[in-house]
Amino acid sequence: MGWVEGRFEENFFVTTIEQGIAWARESSMWPMTFGLACCAIEMMAVGGPRYDIDRFGAGAFRATPRQADLMVVAGTVNMKMASRVRRLYNQMGDPKFVIAMGACTCGGGPYYKYGYNVVKGVDLVVPVDVYVPGCPPRPEALLEGLMRIQDKVRGMRYLTKGKAIDLPIPARTGYVQLPPELDDADPVKALEKQIAWAKLTKEKATPTKA
Amino acid sequence: MTGAEIIAVLETECGSKIKSKSPEAIDPFVVVEPGDLLAVCGVLRDFPRLQFDMLNCITGADYLELDPKKVAKAGFEPHMEVVYHFSSFDQKHRFVVKVMLPRWKDNQPGALPEVPSLTTLFPAADWLEREVFDLSGVNFIGHPDLRRLLLADDWVGHPLRKDYEFPLEYHGIRGR
Numbered sequence: 001m002g003w004v005e006g007r008f009e010e011n012f013f014v015t016t017i018e019q020g021i022a023w024a025r026e027s028s029m030w031p032m033t034f035g036l037a038c039c040a041i042e043m044m045a046v047g048g049p050r051y052d053i054d055r056f057g058a059g060a061f062r063a064t065p066r067q068a069d070l071m072v073v074a075g076t077v078n079m080k081m082a083s084r085v086r087r088l089y090n091q092m093g094d095p096k097f098v099i100a101m102g103a104c105t106c107g108g109g110p111y112y113k114y115g116y117n118v119v120k121g122v123d124l125v126v127p128v129d130v131y132v133p134g135c136p137p138r139p140e141a142l143l144e145g146l147m148r149i150q151d152k153v154r155g156m157r158y159l160t161k162g163k164a165i166d167l168p169i170p171a172r173t174g175y176v177q178l179p180p181e182l183d184d185a186d187p188v189k190a191l192e193k194q195i196a197w198a199k200l201t202k203e204k205a206t207p208t209k210a
Numbered sequence: 211m212t213g214a215e216i217i218a219v220l221e222t223e224c225g226s227k228i229k230s231k232s233p234e235a236i237d238p239f240v241v242v243e244p245g246d247l248l249a250v251c252g253v254l255r256d257f258p259r260l261q262f263d264m265l266n267c268i269t270g271a272d273y274l275e276l277d278p279k280k281v282a283k284a285g286f287e288p289h290m291e292v293v294y295h296f297s298s299f300d301q302k303h304r305f306v307v308k309v310m311l312p313r314w315k316d317n318q319p320g321a322l323p324e325v326p327s328l329t330t331l332f333p334a335a336d337w338l339e340r341e342v343f344d345l346s347g348v349n350f351i352g353h354p355d356l357r358r359l360l361l362a363d364d365w366v367g368h369p370l371r372k373d374y375e376f377p378l379e380y381h382g383i384r385g386r
Contacts, residue, residue: 079361083381
C-alpha cells in the first residue's frame with residue numbers, strides 16, 4: 001500500500017475513507033469543455049503544455065456535462081445563453097463546482113452599463129464557487145482558482161456531516177438592498193424612486209455657476 | 211466606373227426615382243423612396259455596365275438626439291436610415307443606396323417603419339435584413355422569414371434604437 005502511505009492518519013475509520021474520497025476527487029476534477037468568449041482562449045492555454053492543468057489532475061476536458069464535475073464559465077454570458085448555462089449546470093452530476101472566469105462572468109465586466117444583452121454576472125444564473133477576475137485572467141490565475149476548488153473539495157465531509165456545501169440557488173439575487181424610502185414592491189416604481197433620488201443628488205453635487 | 215458615372219446611368223434609367231444624390235462623397239450614394247427601392251436596385255443589378263452582383267451589407271441607422279440642449283445643433287430631424295452597400299465583381303466598383311424612413315410608421319411609437327425586402331433580388335439580404343429588424347427595428351415587407359437573428363425570440367424592443375430602454379428583468383435574471 002505504498003500509494004496511501006503518509007497520506008492518511010493512522011486510524012483507518014470513516015474519516016480516513018472520507019479523506020481518501022476527497023483526495024481522489026480533488027485530484028481528478030474533470031472540467032467541461034465550455035468556452036463562451038475570449039476567456040476560452042486563455043482556458044485552452046491552461047490546458048496546453050506550457051501551463052498544463054494536467055499537473056493538477058483537471059486536464060480531462062469532457063465534451064458532456066454528465067461526465068464533468070467542474071464548470072469553467074469562460075466568457076461573456078448573454079441573456080440568450082443563460083438558460084443554456086443553467087441547463088448544462090443541471091445536467092452535471094453531484095458534486096459539481098463552478099468557476100466564474102473573467103470579468104464578464106464575475107459581474108458583467110465591460111458590459112455592465114451598456115450591454116443590453118449581457119448577464120451581469122453568471123452567479124445570477126448558477127451558484128459560483130470561485131471567482132477568477134481579470135480580462136482575461138492569466139492562466140496562472142485560473143490554476144489558482146482550480147486550487148481553491150480543490151481546497152473546497154478537500155474540506156468536504158459527506159459521510160460524517162452530510163452534504164456540507166448547500167448553496168441557495170442563485171447565491172445572490174443581484175438586487176441591491178435599499179433603504180425603505182427608495183424601495184418598493186413594484187420594481188418599476190422602485191426604479192423611478194431611485195432615478196429621482198439620483199437626479200436630486202446629481203443636482204446637489206453640481207456646482208452653481210458664479 | 212466612378213460614383214458620378216454610376217449616378218448618371220441611374221438618372222437616365224430611372225431619373226424620377228432618385229430623390230437626391232451625392233457623387234462627391236467618399237462612398238457616393240443616392241437616396242430613394244422606399245417604394246422605388248426595388249426598381250432602383252433591379253437596375254443596379256441588371257444594367258450591363260453596372261452589374262452590381264453583390265450586396266455587401268445593410269445598415270440601420272437611428273438619427274435621434276436625446277439631449278434637448280443638443281437638438282438645435284444636431285443638424286438633422288429624427289429619422290431612420292437604411293443603407294445598402296453594393297459592389298460588383300466584374301466591374302470592380304462600389305455604390306451605396308440610402309432609404310430615409312420615419313422613426314415610427316405614421317408617428318405611432320411601436321409601429322415599425324416599413325421598407326420592401328431585397329431578398330427577391332439578392333438572397334444574401336435574408337440574414338442582413340433579419341439583423342437590421344432585430345437590432346434597429348425596421349420592418350422588411352416581403353421578407354420570407356422575418357425573425358430575430360441575434361437576440362432571443364421573446365425579446366422586447368430593438369436595442370440599437372437611441373431611445374431603447376434596457377429591460378429590468380429577463381426571465382428572472384436582473385437586466386440592469
